[in-house]
Amino acid sequence: MYYRIKDELAECLQARLAEAFGITREQYRVQVQYPARLEFGDFGVSFPFELAKVLRRSPQQIAQQFLDGFRAPAYVRRIETAAGGYINLAVDRWLVFQDAVRALTAGRLWPEFEPDAGKTIVEHTNINPNKAAHIGHLRNAILGDSLVRLLRFNGKRVEVQNYIDNTGVQVADVVVGFRHLEQQGPAEVAAIEDRFDYVCWDLYARVAHFYEASEANARLRGEVLHQIEAGDNEVAELADLIATRIVNCHLDTMERLDIRYDVLPRESDILHLHFWDTAFGQLKARGAAELETAGPNAGCWVMRYQKDGQEDTKILVRSNGTVTYTGKDIAYQLWKIGQLDRDFHYEPFRAYDDGHTVWASRSTPADESDLQPPRFGGGDWVFNVIDVRQAYTQNVVFEGLRRLGYTDEAARSVHFAYEIVALSPRCAQELGFELSEEDRQRAHVEVSGRKGLGVKADDLLDRLEEKARREVDVRNPAMPPDQAARTARDIAVGALRYFMVRYSRKALIVFDFDDALNFDGETGPYLQYSAVRARNIGLKYREHFGQDEAATAAALDGLSALPAIELPDDVWELLTQALKLRDAARASLAGQELAAFAKYLYTLAQRFSNFYNKHHIIGEEDPVRRLVFLAVVHIYYQGMQRGLDILGIPIPERM
């Protein structure tokens, strides 16, 4: 198989290196690359340059000596030196093609990766349950969900967690809003029929002004927060009602994007089950937590650690005995790596259409549920999808693990950091916000839930669907309305999901409706469109030649017995790009960069579009060429289908 050729060649070259120069793989590891240009070949290496000094010979001489007596595998058609020291290899196109067609007809184009015995936990979304989700949350959830899909493709067993901070000040603020601005209690709030997350969005922004109005108002926040943490009172009941309703809204929003979860750990349960106590016990026993007796932090339990030769101190327990955010996070991370010695109880929170259940944590054993929860937590690898502003805190948490002796676990805990989504000043003004003179001069404005400044996730999805629907209706006047709606939805999802992963994690996205609503060029719809066309070719082909699927499959099967024909460059480039799917997925995961995989798929779609415009498959006179083209289109479609699935992008029937 083609995906194995690169590895095989590396082995082969490595062996020859030992034979010709006595260089072991420990001394030098051969790295096979893809040459910059097609005419150079399909694979290339540059080790003659790198070994020139050690071997005391010119790169050219090394390359020559290496090649004299080198026995290349049978599929290597051409091997030569270039540009004073590169070694380029070109493979036999027809052999690779036949091999790929056999894999296609046998249904094993992308064999599964070795399943991984361990468990990988991915935590993402983590939206404060006090208002509607916005574009910043979309980047988190889409990045997180795409990572989950990529991990699964790479053979990992993944558990998806969505942490619910239901006892924080953000929820308290909305409770204050309902009680003191709206004069509403649990019964009235439960009866609200309007979009609950939107109601809270506006209310949350009003509470910020309410606090500014007087000291007494501002004090309400602390009082409410205290009552929420204490539990067992009407304020806590209201907070729970709000948080639960909002979580349901968030799950609905994410469901529109095919994003699902396995478990929702709730902060209130971390408190009630005293996760911190056992974590604190471990920290004290190890001497990682120390009680300060003097100085500004007197009375606090702190963690001291060395960072770049400088000592840093982080407070874990305040002098009033309460635990800081960092402290709670260490306890939670310990649970995730299976070293807390304490667990949640669980209850089903929601059942998805396909029967999958998302569970929520609870503090007490579930009464009489016939469903038994899976074992949650205890991951061998942990990915925390959190924006880059939390880098410092995440480092402190991992340092905490190391101080407790969990160095391997800390090494397998990843802060999957990404830059935030901000708004262009123009976009903020479009949304009806008055910007200060200072903000107007800036390149971007930060989204702010407190100010109510932001683009709501569902509003954006609605606008995408409306625009897609107009385009669908223009192109497909005869399409039934329900199919048109479905298609518009698929296009909206494709556009949004691709938009959020096409940027590298370190790139700050300055959001603008013009960019996000674009369906041309490097966008999700471009990829979807190319897949739809490829699928159509298969349909039209069978229709035109009066074949059923079995007959077409038989014809493709017979292809490997036919005499070789010359594969044109553009066909070859399309084929090899499609066959690099596994390589691209592996590299994307190794580099922890989803944008790399997105770019790979985009390039693949470009090659197909190019091929599509140049060659007419059904109109092709030569029956062998026609069949070869059809096979390549099939391979392309299979690759695109698999690739788009990794990005969570659906393929409409028509568009």
Add this chain to the structure above:
RNA sequence: GCGCCCGUAGCUCAGUUGGAUAGAGCGUCGGACUACGAAUCCGAAGGUCGCAGGUUCGAGCCCUGCCGGGCGCGCCA
């Protein structure tokens, strides 16, 4: 003050972990539908990779300094 990140075409971004002539999209200009669907394709213009040194056979990528921008560093969460 300390730490992290960024600076590449008019705009938004890639750049396979140091490789060959720095690539896409948008925008601009000019072309291609009586053939599988033009949400497409082809062509053109557009670059001192922030600046200056250094390491290297080779630097957009590594090191040092400077300039410009963003973020983080709380007995908030």
